[in-house]
Amino acid sequence: MADPVHDDRLVEAFTRFRSQVGEEVRPPGTDAVRRWVRRRRVIRVACAAMAVALVGAVVAGVTTGGSPDMTVGVDPTLSAADLEELADRAVDDLFAKEPLTASAFPVAVTAQTQGEPLTVGHGGSSPLKFVQGQDYDLVALCLGRGTATVAWEAPGGVTGSVLVVCDGTPVRVRFIPRADGPEVQIRLTPDAEAISRAGIALGYIEFQ
Amino acid sequence: MEDFDALYAAHFTSLTTQLFAYFGDRQDAQDVVQEAFGRAWARWRQVSAYDEPVAWVRRVAWNLATSNVRRARVAATFRRRYRPVHAAPPSPDRVALLTALRALPAKQRQVTVLYYLADLPVDEIAVLMGVSGGTVKSWLHRARTTLADELDPGPPNRKEARRG
Numbered sequence: 001m002a003d004p005v006h007d008d009r010l011v012e013a014f015t016r017f018r019s020q021v022g023e024e025v026r027p028p029g030t031d032a033v034r035r036w037v038r039r040r041r042v043i044r045v046a047c048a049a050m051a052v053a054l055v056g057a058v059v060a061g062v063t064t065g066g067s068p069d070m071t072v073g074v075d076p077t078l079s080a081a082d083l084e085e086l087a088d089r090a091v092d093d094l095f096a097k098e099p100l101t102a103s104a105f106p107v108a109v110t111a112q113t114q115g116e117p118l119t120v121g122h123g124g125s126s127p128l129k130f131v132q133g134q135d136y137d138l139v140a141l142c143l144g145r146g147t148a149t150v151a152w153e154a155p156g157g158v159t160g161s162v163l164v165v166c167d168g169t170p171v172r173v174r175f176i177p178r179a180d181g182p183e184v185q186i187r188l189t190p191d192a193e194a195i196s197r198a199g200i201a202l203g204y205i206e207f208q
Numbered sequence: 209m210e211d212f213d214a215l216y217a218a219h220f221t222s223l224t225t226q227l228f229a230y231f232g233d234r235q236d237a238q239d240v241v242q243e244a245f246g247r248a249w250a251r252w253r254q255v256s257a258y259d260e261p262v263a264w265v266r267r268v269a270w271n272l273a274t275s276n277v278r279r280a281r282v283a284a285t286f287r288r289r290y291r292p293v294h295a296a297p298p299s300p301d302r303v304a305l306l307t308a309l310r311a312l313p314a315k316q317r318q319v320t321v322l323y324y325l326a327d328l329p330v331d332e333i334a335v336l337m338g339v340s341g342g343t344v345k346s347w348l349h350r351a352r353t354t355l356a357d358e359l360d361p362g363p364p365n366r367k368e369a370r371r372g
Binding site for chain 2: 007009010011013014016017018020021022024025027028029030032033034036037
């Protein structure tokens, strides 16, 4: 293909660009990369722990003969697979609607707790540290029916809660730890309508 | 097995420069590259065994950069982050080049950056973008023509005359 453009000018322009920009880039460093990965892993661990807890809650419901449909006179409850899909969609929506930074990662959860509050912590032996005095936003988005209360306790005893309506509207709340610490305890309390009918995504944003 | 820190030191700046040319925003470019390296570190045992770990990081960075989700995040981040800053203005050359790049459709802009800044040959660009070599050449040809038009300091009425 004959090229009408004198290529040398473009090569020169891009070479200058590369040289100028290269001098200005300040890489955050591999320590920051490793911190980010640790946080993702820790939150995934939390997610897995919650999945186990949810399975336990479902089993408990079966063994005691409890049925969400008998207690709530609204739409039928969803299957476990549908709830997972709903939670995945909530995660996608959260990513699309909130400016999650590289250090943030949303967690998909399902509101299948039979009305019982559920505590989720990072736990484990991870070196993850929330930093005292630094700003974080807890972000939550719920899809499906009903509402859920999201309560948290950050290092240093900072606590709070927020009601999330399961209509796809993201909620952001700021927390500032009063101490360094490895975990934030998140407590979900769905209302009766949300039980087995909603998926929630949780994440946080770190402000540096 | 390649050392992660060495890979990062060797390629972070060049990858950021490429994505800066694509985004037109250095902070967004840096965020994307940092995330790509994070994903590489998360599965480093696997990635480090590849012939070219940097090719994996580059692919992930470009996937992040071109995804719809990322675009939405970038826009939202920009709106929230925007603050007036006092810094030395970029050179006229850079402004002209970034302006010219913005005039290109996204695919042509990506091809151009990969060719001129990543120094990738056409066949590697084709693999990375999942298109044929002919398509890459065609996009590159059109991009060069547009860039030449945008960067050419010829008579001010040249473009209008050409359009007429």
